[in-house]
Amino acid sequence: MRNKLTGTNIGVFFGTWAPMHIGHISAVHQAKRLCDGVILAVSGYDGDRGDQIGLSLEKRFRYTRETFKEDELIAVDKIDETAIPRYPQGWLPWLEMLETVISKNCEANEMTITIFVGEKEYVEKLNELRPAWKVVLIDRLLLPISATLIRENPLKYWQKIARPFRRHFSKNILIAGSASGGKTTLVKDLARSYGSPFSLEYARHYQQKYNVLDEELNAKDYVYLLANQYRQTSNEIEGTANNGLVFADTNSTVTKAYMDWYLTADEQEAQSKEKTLIQKEELEALNRQYEATIQQEKWDIIFIVPPVTKYVDDHFRDMTMAEENIRWTFHEHLLRLFEEAGLGDKVVILETEMTSADPQGFYSRYQLAQDKIAEILDITVW
Template sequence: MRDLGIYFGTFAPCHVGHFEQIVRAKRENRHALVIVSGYEGDRGNTYAMSLDNRVKAMRQLLRNDKNVSVIKLDETEIPRYPHGWGPWLEMLAEKISAGIAALDFEVDEMTYYVGEEEYIEPLQNFFDGRWTEIVTHITMVDRKILGISGTSIREEPILNWDYVTRPFRRFFVQNVLVLGAPGTGKTSLVHDLARRYSTSYSTEYAKEYRISQHVAADELDVKDFHAVGIGQFENNKKHIHSPGTRKVFFADTDVMMTKIYMKMHAVGDEFHQLKSVFDYFIHLQNWSLILVLPPKEDVTDDGYSVTMHGMILDEIKLQGLEDITHVLEGESYRNQYQEAHTLVDEILKDGKDN
């Protein structure tokens, strides 16, 4: 057994092929360094897989594994490959030196696991010269063993879902938001769709908050709305990142809905005090599809539901989300469910399970 295995890449995302190489590196050596590299605006950003987010996901994947350390290598300030090869090697050496310093044993042999043949000679020459006291080995790995690549996953993430390691799946989840005034059946629709696709869903945080704080709906003040809005955002985020979420996630309301409730019930300048805060969190949300249930024709609430429905559509327009929004037109719940199911199938396309 050698001392230190080193495996580097962009990991956008980390798939099972990458993981097999990480397992190999830590089994053939006393310790392994997994170096996640990238730069601001790299190929991972399309799916919110920034370098920092990839590092966090990799550390989550390898948490509690004492034989592996995850290190970030930020290439933002150096030229892109191949022009930045020299500076990149220097940065890599610095990261490896820091990794070695954190170990409780001497490193006499280290092995680099690479997937590109063109890396072998430059790495061998550079590190033979950098650490003359350490024997350097370069091992070529077979990237075709599982027939999957990061490019294939980014192009068809749902179809290749099972190849993506769990902490990285959240970057490809298709998030579906269901909105509607009280009594429209949105909670039932969320539950049934989640059961249909064997995935997770979030509940309306405002109900939990009112129960825990012993506050009636008409007693909510600006501090309560702030707590409800942030709580709803975190509630949705928690379920998107949940191991129980598979390909698609359904949200029973979001921060937009809290903003609408606040606009309807807040007094004086209270709405304007929180508007920018809510807009910030609304901007952070990422929806693939928004389903809106219209008010029931026979509802008797002095126009409350109709007013709220109009405000929902206005807010969706304000946020520039009209292109992904569908108002369900079915006359019965069954028809609305079938319409929603068809729309969800469309965003999942060939990768749907059922």
């Protein structure tokens, strides 16, 4: 919802905010207390320092508005600088855009404008170009951290980042594979070790709730599985428990692999493999939903558990999948899907030696996963 300020003493605070941090928020609160309300102008252009790390102007605008969504004294807008000269040129067209933002976000026609800035060089220029405005240099003690330091090491300064911006910097680890490979236990064990939140396989919850077996899931079921697996993991990434690292058991690609295995529009194949026959239109719609979902997912590591463990009957699994050749066929198909999704470079197969002390390799995979997290993300449990 867009806030429109009603007062006549209006504060203005602008910045790139890539990302916004607690120092910025403190400065905003200072400005708000000195005025009837504050306009936050998120500024930037294509290729700016935020855009270079995937924080586009649009994302920064949305995250900033989300940060202050419950504050009626703050209005958030954006200034796209792409078409004007870069700083320090371009002051005049930039100020014209800022004046448009002010007018759009205030109800009063005549206002007293106080502009809050974090850099000394801005004060003289603004006094020269807009002498009717009051310019306030923000107390640097309110800005104890810089966005540059955060961009260089976001996990070190995690608690300094404004919460909506944290999801951009979150390191997300997926653990995938065929059924009965120990994925769920591995996710839980790793999450406990790092003190991190985790998302479990939604399909297992869904099937237990509705008492539906693997081979009985139909197109409508998969619609729910795709949507809710994504939403469930997103909730953990966006949640307050996220300390910079999130683990997930299963994603849309794994769901897609099961769709491919159980759903087919070929009647003869359906009968020969006892699969569910669905209409071509339903399958196309599901595939479109998958394509849209995988584009929204962000994974830093994708651990694949190979099908080398004992296949356990949990009374929902399709026991025909216990056959070794079928498990490996499914495993290879899953790897192809990750490649097709452009995620092959994120895949790490947890291949380990079996020993008499660890006959199914559960502990060695746990250790290997920690080693790879340290190697790839420079994150350790110590």
